[in-house]
Structures are given as structure tokens and as C-alpha cells.
Amino acid sequence: MGVKETTELQGGAADFINQIAVLLRTAQIHSMNNHAFVSLIDKFVSSAAELLINEKTLALELRGEYFYLNDFRVRYSPECVMNFDFLLREFRKAELGSVIIKPGLVPEDMKTFIRVFIASSFLQRPFDSMKGELSSLPGLEIRKIRNVSEENADLDIKKLVRKTYFSAVSYTKGIFHSVRSGEKVNLKKAKRVVASLVDRLVEQEQLLLGMTVIKDYDEYTYYHSANVSILSVALGHKLGLNRAMLIELGMVAIFHDIGKIEVPHEILNKPGSLNDNEWGVMKKHPQWGVRSLLKMRNLDDLTVKASIVAFEHHVNFNLSGYPKLKNPSATDLFSRIVTVADKYDAMTSARVYSKVPISQDKALSIMMETTGKEIDPLIFKFFVNMIGVYPIGTLVMLDTNEIGIVYENNHLFLSRPRVMIISDNRGDLTKGRVTDLMEKDGNDAYVRTIIKAMNLKQFNINLADYFL
Numbered sequence: 001m002g003v004k005e006t007t008e009l010q011g012g013a014a015d016f017i018n019q020i021a022v023l024l025r026t027a028q029i030h031s032m033n034n035h036a037f038v039s040l041i042d043k044f045v046s047s048a049a050e051l052l053i054n055e056k057t058l059a060l061e062l063r064g065e066y067f068y069l070n071d072f073r074v075r076y077s078p079e080c081v082m083n084f085d086f087l088l089r090e091f092r093k094a095e096l097g098s099v100i101i102k103p104g105l106v107p108e109d110m111k112t113f114i115r116v117f118i119a120s121s122f123l124q125r126p127f128d129s130m131k132g133e134l135s136s137l138p139g140l141e142i143r144k145i146r147n148v149s150e151e152n153a154d155l156d157i158k159k160l161v162r163k164t165y166f167s168a169v170s171y172t173k174g175i176f177h178s179v180r181s182g183e184k185v186n187l188k189k190a191k192r193v194v195a196s197l198v199d200r201l202v203e204q205e206q207l208l209l210g211m212t213v214i215k216d217y218d219e220y221t222y223y224h225s226a227n228v229s230i231l232s233v234a235l236g237h238k239l240g241l242n243r244a245m246l247i248e249l250g251m252v253a254i255f256h257d258i259g260k261i262e263v264p265h266e267i268l269n270k271p272g273s274l275n276d277n278e279w280g281v282m283k284k285h286p287q288w289g290v291r292s293l294l295k296m297r298n299l300d301d302l303t304v305k306a307s308i309v310a311f312e313h314h315v316n317f318n319l320s321g322y323p324k325l326k327n328p329s330a331t332d333l334f335s336r337i338v339t340v341a342d343k344y345d346a347m348t349s350a351r352v353y354s355k356v357p358i359s360q361d362k363a364l365s366i367m368m369e370t371t372g373k374e375i376d377p378l379i380f381k382f383f384v385n386m387i388g389v390y391p392i393g394t395l396v397m398l399d400t401n402e403i404g405i406v407y408e409n410n411h412l413f414l415s416r417p418r419v420m421i422i423s424d425n426r427g428d429l430t431k432g433r434v435t436d437l438m439e440k441d442g443n444d445a446y447v448r449t450i451i452k453a454m455n456l457k458q459f460n461i462n463l464a465d466y467f468l
């Protein structure tokens with residue numbers, strides 16, 4: 001193989017992967033006889049034939065996080081990251097390690113491959129069933145994924161995410177205690193905790209977001225502060241902030257309610273609603289937050305930023321909230337991000353003064369009404385895309401009469417997340433199998449579809465039981 005051919009292969013490789021990803025996706029939404037799908041298949045077969053002029057076969061292999069075409073690592077370009085990631089997940093789901101295309105490939109072979117590929121990922125032993133169905137195709141061969149400890153790795157990641165979450169909560173608790181007793185807070189450790197939070201989020205966004213459904217009634221403020229930090233960082237990530245900014249954002253978000261330390265316990269934990277007087281005190285927590293922050297720290301950059309967010313997080317996008325500003329000006333970007341995360345987490349938590357939390361999807365629609373007034377409409381748009389139409393933790397009724405909990409979102413098809421089934425069609429509780437709402441049956445129809453979201457409280461379900 002000469003140098004020229006090698007470059008040609010590399011140039012074609014990204015396109016090769018893109019085409020397979022598009023084929024899969026198209027087949028998932030449309031029927032296999034759809035005109036668009038048929039012409040995509042033809043296009044794929046002819047571009048494969050072109051590459052096969054200089055190559056004996058085309059072997060697309062998944063190794064770890066990367067695809068290799070005939071042993072060359074395929075470069076990720078920003079335009080195709082979505083397709084690459086999508087295909088990577090689909091390969092893993094089907095335990096598929098490589099696809100080898102041979103010179104005799106005809107459109108019908110490719111069509112069979114796509115059909116079998118989609119169907120397999122919902123079966124118990126996806127690769128074996130796929131292998132059986134494809135064994136007679138002359139133009140195409142598949143091999144199993146090499147990483148046998150995938151499942152263990154999955155478990156390890158879950159453990160790591162859990163550990164990150166709880167260290168954020170316990171660290172927050174530590175900060176509040178130090179501030180309460182007038183000690184200096186060690187920000188070096190805070191930076192470490194938040195940096196690992198940021199890294200976990202970038203790798204495992206859905207898993208870590210899933211943890212934020214955990215709310216603790218007695219230790220509300222600590223869990224709330226950690227959740228707001230996680231949601232803010234995830235949102236900042238979606239908005240394109242770099243790692244250093246995300247760490248800063250995560251840190252200042254932890255401190256947003258630090259002023260509540262000075263709100264008397266009877267008011268903070270009062271059962272029932274607050275009277276005007278008590279609300280007046282509660283509304284002081286932004287100013288008190290600034291005071292605490294300035295007391296505990298020297299006036300450095302981070303303290304200033306944390307103070308701004310503590311002061312502004314209830315001011316609202318149109319400045320209609322509190323405190324009232326003497327010289328009205330737009331609020332800081334970090335404040336606007338934290339405000340969205342804060343409102344969402346507060347609404348979806350049960351607190352002393354509102355025993356029944358609002359369901360996640362309801363919270364989103366209530367927040368939707370306040371865009372442009374209380375919250376920044378653009379930031380909220382990114383938030384909805386991140387959280388999904390049915391956020392993680394939403395209890396949903398399916399058209400199969402099963403009941404499930406949204407487990408992981410699908411950013412391309414917001415209404416088709418992965419769902420953990422917790423009650424079967426007879427109403428009996430089940431073990432919590434996770435199923436993908438993208439799954440289709442033999443007639444190309446979706447197996448399960450969400451009919452509606454339901455109120456968690458009615459069913460007496462503790463989300464933490466399912467996410468821990």
C-alpha cells in the first residue's frame with residue numbers, strides 16, 4: 001500500500017463512519033424500504049467499492065474509544081463527533097468489535113447487516129445472534145468486541161461516579177460547618193473535589209446527572225448545593241465553557257446558598273409556609289452569603305466571583321427578584337446559569353415548607369413559563385436539551401402498561417430515553433431492567449412509547465433506591 005492510498009483511506013475513513021452512523025439512524029426512524037434509506041445504502045456500497053480499489057478488505061474496528069480503519073486510527077473532527085459517539089455506543093451495545101467489508105459487497109448485504117445490527121442490541125446475546133444471521137453473507141464479516149470486562153468497567157465507572165457525587169456532598173457539608181464555626185475554608189481541597197466532578201461530568205454526564213435526583217430531606221442544603229453545582233457545571237459544559245471556567249463555576253455554585261447559615265433554624269426548617277416577616281429574613285440570605293464569603297476568605301478572584309453569584313442568584317433575569325439592585329445592570333453569566341440549576345433542583349426537592357416535590361417534567365414546564373422573566377431563555381434552552389423532555393428520574397407510563405423511570409437520555413430523540421422498568425403490565429413490581437425506547441419490533445414499530453409522566457409521590461417511590 002503506497003503513501004497516496006494511505007492518505008486516501010484516511011480521508012475516506014471519517015466519511016465511512018459517518019455513513020454507517022447515518023444509515024443506522026435513518027433505519028431507526030424510518031422503515032427499511034424508505035427511499036432515503038435505500039439511496040443511502042447505494043451510496044455507501046459505491047464509496048466502499050471506491051476504497052476497495054486499493055485495499056483488499058475494509059476492516060472497521062472499535063478499540064477502546066477509537067475506531068480504526070485497516071489499522072489506522074480514524075481522526076475525530078468536530079463535525080462528526082456526534083456520529084462517532086453514536087456509532088461507538090451502538091457497537092458496544094451489540095458487542096460488535098469490527099465489521100469487515102469485502103469486494104463482493106452488494107446493497108442487499110448491507111441492508112441485512114443494518115437490520116440485524118439494530119435488532120441485535122435488544123437481545124440477550126447480541127453478538128452471537130448477529131453472527132448467526134450474517135454468516136452466509138459473502139460481502140461482509142463481523143467480529144466480537146475484544147474487551148471482555150466491559151461489564152466490570154461499567155460497574156467501576158458507576159462506583160466512581162457515586163464516589164464523586166458523595167464526596168461533593170460531604171465536602172459541601174464540611175464547608176458549611178467550617179463557615180458556621182468561623183474557620184478558614186481550605187479551597188485547595190474544594191478545587192480537587194470540583195475538578196474531579198468536572199472530569200466525571202465530561203465523561204459520564206448522564207450518570208452524574210442521574211445522581212442529582214437524590215435529595216435528602218434532613219440535609220437538604222448540602223445535597224442541594226452539590227446538585228446545583230453539578231447541574232451548573234453540566235450546563236456550563238453545554239454552553240461551551242472550558243475546563244478552568246467549569247471548575248470555577250462548580251466552586252462558586254457550591255457557595256450560592258452559604259448565606260442560609262445565618263437564617264435562624266426555626267425559619268429554615270419551619271413546617272408550613274413562611275409569614276411575611278419570616279420571608280423577609282429568608283430573603284436576606286444573598287447579602288448574608290456575601291458577608292460570609294468575604295469573612296472567610298481573602299479578597300481573591302474566586303471569592304469575588306462566588307460573592308457575585310451568592311448575591312445575584314435570586315435577582316432574576318429581568319431583575320424582578322431579590323435583592324433589588326440600586327443600579328440595575330444585567331446579572332453575571334455564572335449567576336444566570338446557577339439560577340436555572342437552583343430553581344430546578346429546589347422545585348424537584350421535597351422541603352420543609354413544601355412537602356410534595358414537583359415532578360421533573362412539570363418543573364421544566366413551570367420554568368418554561370418564566371423564561372425571559374426569571375430565567376435567561378437561551379440558557380434554559382440548553383438546559384432542556386441537557387435534561388431531556390423527560391428528565392432522568394421521571395416516572396413514566398408506557399403504552400405497554402409498564403411503568404418505568406427515565407434512566408438515561410437520548411439527546412437526538414428526546415422523547416425516547418432509556419427507561420428502567422419497575423412495574424410490569426400486570427402492575428407487579430419488577431427487578432429494574434433498563435430498556436431502550438428506540439427498540440423496534442419486526443414490523444418496524446417502536447416496542448415501547450411514553451404515554452405520560454406520572455407523579456412520583458403517588459407511588460411512594462424513592463428514586464435513590466434505583467440510582468444507588
Ligand SMILES: [Fe+2]
Nearest residue numbers: 256257313314
Ligand atoms: Fe438561594
Ligand SMILES: [Fe+2]
Nearest residue numbers: 224256257342
Ligand atoms: Fe439554592
